[in-house]
Amino acid sequence: MPELPEVETFKRFVGCHALGKKICKVQVLHAKILEGVPAERFIAAIEGCCLSGTLRRGKHLFVALEPVNARQKGVAKPWLYLHFGMTGYLSYTEQGKTMVNAYGDSSRPDAHVRVRFCFEDDSYLDFHEQRLFGKAGLVDNPQDYLENRHLGPDALTVERQPFIESLQSRKGQIKPVLLNQSMVAGIGNVYADEMLFQCRIHPERRVAELTEADLQCLYAQMVDVLQNTVDVGSDRAQLPPYYLIHVREKKGRCPRDKTLLTVKTIGGRTTYFCPVCQH
DNA sequence: TTTCATGTTCAGCA
DNA sequence: GTGCTGAACATGAA
Structure with missing residues (x-):
């Protein structure tokens, strides 16, 4: 059900709970959710990075990845791409307490976690997607990605x-x-x-x-x-x-x-x- | 057991 | 190229 407002809510959720945190581990619990990237590469590209920004157009969400260690610095990093399909949402867990968007389902917390992003402080961000219509992936350039898909201007910013x-x-x-x-x-x-x-x-x-x-x-x-x-x-x-x-x-x-x-x-x-x- | 669901994409046809 | 229809994707609720 996620449409523009829900994805905007997810964007703010990431901004509020996960931005600036370093990801120490990525778990892909259902590889089918990945779009055009093998799990190993997806994981390798994200582990060790900070989530440093968010970008949304329509129902598409992008999260900027910024390398933390010296070896990776200067290397252009792809963006994490998320699409929530019909049943996707995010949750964030810290010290055993799970926060879910108003939109999410908190009745069966772990049933449909497809990707888990674990942070250094033992908190983690879960991407839930029951029906697997959603996607997670890596995108070099969000603008190009959107262009290639012939996506129109965002409904909240179009004049x-x-x-x-x-x-x-x-x-x-x-x-x-x-x-x-x-x-x-x-x-x-x-x-x-x-x-x-x-x-x-x-x-x-x-x-x-x-x-x-x-x-x-x-x-x-x-x-x-x-x-x-x-x-x-x-x-x-x-x-x-x-x-x-x-x-x-x-x-x-x-x-x-x-x-x-x-x-x-x-x-x-x-x-x-x-x-x-x-x- | 069958139908239906809020998203997207593609095949086939006009 | 556009418009339109139907199917497919995967899962679970009614």
Whole structure:
């Protein structure tokens, strides 16, 4: 479920708990999570480094590695790359106490740890990913990596006009366009539904049919919805009561008019919307 | 036992 | 090249 706000929360989590710490050991508990790098090389590249910075675009997180010992100094280090797939999250454990993001699952702490980064002070950072759709890897240059994947600008930093122009350059239904990471990076299924609900736009509307007001609203709500979620540390329960997210379930009712929500597959993804107030 | 899930990528077709 | 559909990936919950 991690979309942009959750990954931003993970980024801050790393910044808060792990930045500046030296990694003395890396454990790869499930090699399938690694993307394009053998476990030995992944481990060798990271052990002995400090985590020295973080970078995020859309749902992609990069952590800068800085060599600590003299032999490695001056050598260009790759970045640690993390993608959280559908079920990924981080936890940090110090003196037997485990901290998990609001978003994470603390009921079965070790069940899906795929990579563990151990620090010199005996604390450690765990990358959890139940379904193995996520990825961990090494990237020489995050910009090139994102470019090669045709990733669009980040949804929280893209400016209004470029966003609207990019939207208008696409054809088809609005919802699949919002989910297209090459248009804007970071919007996932849940927040796409939320933006459309807040703007009262039907998810199957063609982009070409949207009015100027619709486009302006989408930009404003994209920023609002994502920023509001970041601001509550991705604890969705704290989002405003009029958000669709609280009733985004079978038999859920529209927060505005209490109409039974429609559930429909649009662009291959389960979509919730109010058949009365979204059109 | 079967269906479904919040992400991404790719094949195939128009 | 774009748009659209469906499948695949792996796991567990309902």
